[in-house]
Amino acid sequence: MLTKMESEQRIIRLQKELKEKGLDGALFIYPIDVYYFAGTRQNSTIWIPADGNPRLFARKSYARALTESLIEDTRPFPGSKEFPALFGAEVRKIGFTFDVAPVQQYNYYSKLLPGREFADISAINRDIRSxxxxxxxxxxxxxxxxxxxxxxxxxxxxxxxxxxxxxxxxxxxxxxxxxxxxxxxxxxxxxxxxxxxxxxxxxxxxxxxxxxxxxxxxxxxxxxxxxxxxxxxxxxxxxxxxxxxxxxxxxxxxxxxxxxxxxxxxxxxxxxxxxxxxxxxxxxxxxxxxxxxxxxxxxxxxxxxxxxxxxxxxxxxxxxxxxxxxxxxxxxxxxxxxxxxxxxxxxxxxxxxxxxxxxxxxxxxxxxxxxxxxxxxxxxxxxxxxxxx
Missing domain, CATH: 3.90.230.10 (Creatinase/methionine aminopeptidase superfamily)
Structure with a gap:
C-alpha cells in the first residue's frame, strides 16, 4: 500500500514541474495516474494545484476511495453545476494527459471548465514516474x-x-x-x-x-x-x-x-x-x-x-x-x-x-x-x- 510520504513526495515533484511550465495545476483522470498520486485506483479524478493541497473527486466507489486515498480532501465527484465553482478565477492553464485521455473526456472537462486552456503534460508525468x-x-x-x-x-x-x-x-x-x-x-x-x-x-x-x-x-x-x-x-x-x-x-x-x-x-x-x-x-x-x-x-x-x-x-x-x-x-x-x-x-x-x-x-x-x-x-x-x- 502506498505511504503518505510517497504520495506527498510525488505531488511535490509534480508541483515543481507545473510551476516551471507556468501551469496552474493538473487534472488526472487515468486510473493508474490517479493511483500513483493518491493511492487508490477507484474511479476518480484528482486535481493537483501548482500551489496548495490536492483534491480527489471519487465517482465509484467513494466509500472505498475514502478508506484508501492518501489525499486528505477526498470527496464525492460533484455535479456539473458544482464542479466549476471549485476552481477559482486564478486557475487559467490546466495540465492534462493527452496521451491517454479520450477526446470525449477532454471535451467533457473543457465544457465543465470553460475559458481555461488545457496543456499536455504527458511527458512531464511520464518523466516523473520513470x-x-x-x-x-x-x-x-x-x-x-x-x-x-x-x-x-x-x-x-x-x-x-x-x-x-x-x-x-x-x-x-x-x-x-x-x-x-x-x-x-x-x-x-x-x-x-x-x-x-x-x-x-x-x-x-x-x-x-x-x-x-x-x-x-x-x-x-x-x-x-x-x-x-x-x-x-x-x-x-x-x-x-x-x-x-x-x-x-x-x-x-x-x-x-x-x-x-x-x-x-x-x-x-x-x-x-x-x-x-x-x-x-x-x-x-x-x-x-x-x-x-x-x-x-x-x-x-x-x-x-x-x-x-x-x-x-x-x-x-x-x-x-x-x-x-x-x-x-x-x-x-x-x-x-x-x-x-x-x-x-x-x-x-x-x-x-x-x-x-x-x-x-x-x-x-x-x-x-x-x-x-x-x-x-x-x-x-x-x-x-x-x-x-
Whole structure:
C-alpha cells in the first residue's frame, strides 16, 4: 500500500514541474495516474494545484476511495453545476494527459471548465514516474523475487508433447497462486497483453501487432498474441516471457528452455543476446543517452551476422532493445532510436535483446534492471543460461 510520504513526495515533484511550465495545476483522470498520486485506483479524478493541497473527486466507489486515498480532501465527484465553482478565477492553464485521455473526456472537462486552456503534460508525468524511489524499488524487487520463483519451477512441468497453451496455463496458475495480480497495464494505444507468452519452435517467430520482438501465434485472429495450441517438440527453443505484477508494480523477464539440444545457429544467437545484455547493463548509468545504447546493441547484432534477425522477424523488427517498467509495462525511458535523453538513477528498464530465426525459433534474454552509478542492478535475479531438460 502506498505511504503518505510517497504520495506527498510525488505531488511535490509534480508541483515543481507545473510551476516551471507556468501551469496552474493538473487534472488526472487515468486510473493508474490517479493511483500513483493518491493511492487508490477507484474511479476518480484528482486535481493537483501548482500551489496548495490536492483534491480527489471519487465517482465509484467513494466509500472505498475514502478508506484508501492518501489525499486528505477526498470527496464525492460533484455535479456539473458544482464542479466549476471549485476552481477559482486564478486557475487559467490546466495540465492534462493527452496521451491517454479520450477526446470525449477532454471535451467533457473543457465544457465543465470553460475559458481555461488545457496543456499536455504527458511527458512531464511520464518523466516523473520513470524515476523510482527506494520504496518503489523495494516493491519491484518483491515482484522480481516472486516471478523468478515461478521460473525456477518450469523444469517441473515442461514436457515434450504438451501444447504451448498448457505450458502457459501452468505458468500462469503458479504465478497467480503466488499472488500475481495479472493486470499488465500499458499506456500505448492499441496494445494489449495477457500476462506474457510461452511459445516454441518455428511458430514462435510469427509476426504480429504487438510492439515487441516476439508475438507468437495466439489462439485466434481476435487474440493473435502468445501461446497457441501447437505442441512443444524436442530440440527446439521454448521461450517463456512473463511479467510479474505485485502491488501494482511490474517486472518483465524472459528465459529460454530446451528439451534436448539446440542448433548451433540458435546457440550463437543466444550468446549474442547475452553479450548485448552485458554491454547494456555495464552502461545503465546516469547521463548515458538511451539512443546510443540501442545503436550499440544493433551494431553488435550486425557484427554477429544477425542484424536482420534482431528484435523480430526480418522486416518486422521492433525498434528498441529496452523499455521502462513500473506501474505500466511501457514506461519511460526507452532504449530506442530517436529517444535522445539521458538515463537517470532510479529508472527501471527491461532489457530484452532477442533474435527471431525463421523456421528455427526465437531465442533471447530479458531482465529488469535499475539504473545506478555502477551500472544496471538486476531486479529479476535468476541465472540467464538456457535451461536444458
Amino acid at each position: 524515476v523510482k524511489s527506494e520504496w518503489e524499488l523495494e516493491r519491484m524487487r518483491h515482484s522480481g523475487d516472486h516471478l523468478c520463483e515461478v521460473f525456477r519451477q518450469v523444469p517441473e512441468f515442461l514436457k515434450a508433447g504438451m501444447r504451448e497453451i498448457d505450458l502457459a496455463a501452468e505458468f500462469e496458475y503458479r504465478l497467480r497462486k503466488a499472488g500475481g495480480e495479472g493486470y499488465v497495464r500499458m499506456r500505448a494505444f492499441n496494445q494489449e497483453l495477457f500476462q506474457g507468452l510461452a511459445v516454441s519452435g518455428a511458430t514462435s517467430g510469427n509476426p504480429g501487432f504487438f510492439d515487441g520482438a516476439v508475438t507468437g501465434r495466439g489462439l485466434s485472429t481476435a487474440s493473435p498474441h502468445g501461446a497457441s495450441t501447437e505442441a512443444i517438440t524436442a530440440n527446439t527453443p521454448v521461450l517463456i516471457d512473463y511479467t510479474g505484477v505485485f502491488n501494482g508494480y511490474i517486472v518483465d523477464m524472459t528465459r529460454i528452455f530446451a528439451i534436448g539440444k539446440l542448433a548451433p545457429e540458435l546457440e550463437h544467437a543466444f550468446a549474442t543476446s547475452l553479450a548485448i545484455q552485458q554491454h547494456l547493463v555495464e552502461n545503465l548509468k546516469p547521463g548515458v543517452i538511451c539512443e546510443e545504447l540501442f545503436f550499440k546493441a544493433a551494431e553488435m547484432a550486425e557484427q554477429a551476422g544477425l542484424g536482420q534477425n534482431f528484435m523480430g522477424a526480418p522486416g518486422e523488427n521492433a525498434k528498441f532493445v529496452g523499455h521502462g517498467v513500473g506501474l505500466e509495462l511501457d514506461e519511460y525511458p526507452v532504449l530506442a532510436q530517436g529517444f535522445k535523453v539521458p538515463l537517470q538513477a532510479g529508472q527501471t528498464i527491461a532489457i530484452e535483446p532477442k533474435f527471431v530465426l525463421p523456421g528455427m525459433g526465437v531465442v533471447g534474454i530479458e531482465n529488469t534492471f535499475a539504473v545506478s552509478s555502477h551500472g544496471g542492478v538486476k531486479i529479476t535475479d535468476l541465472a540467464d543460461e538456457i535451461v536444458y531438460l
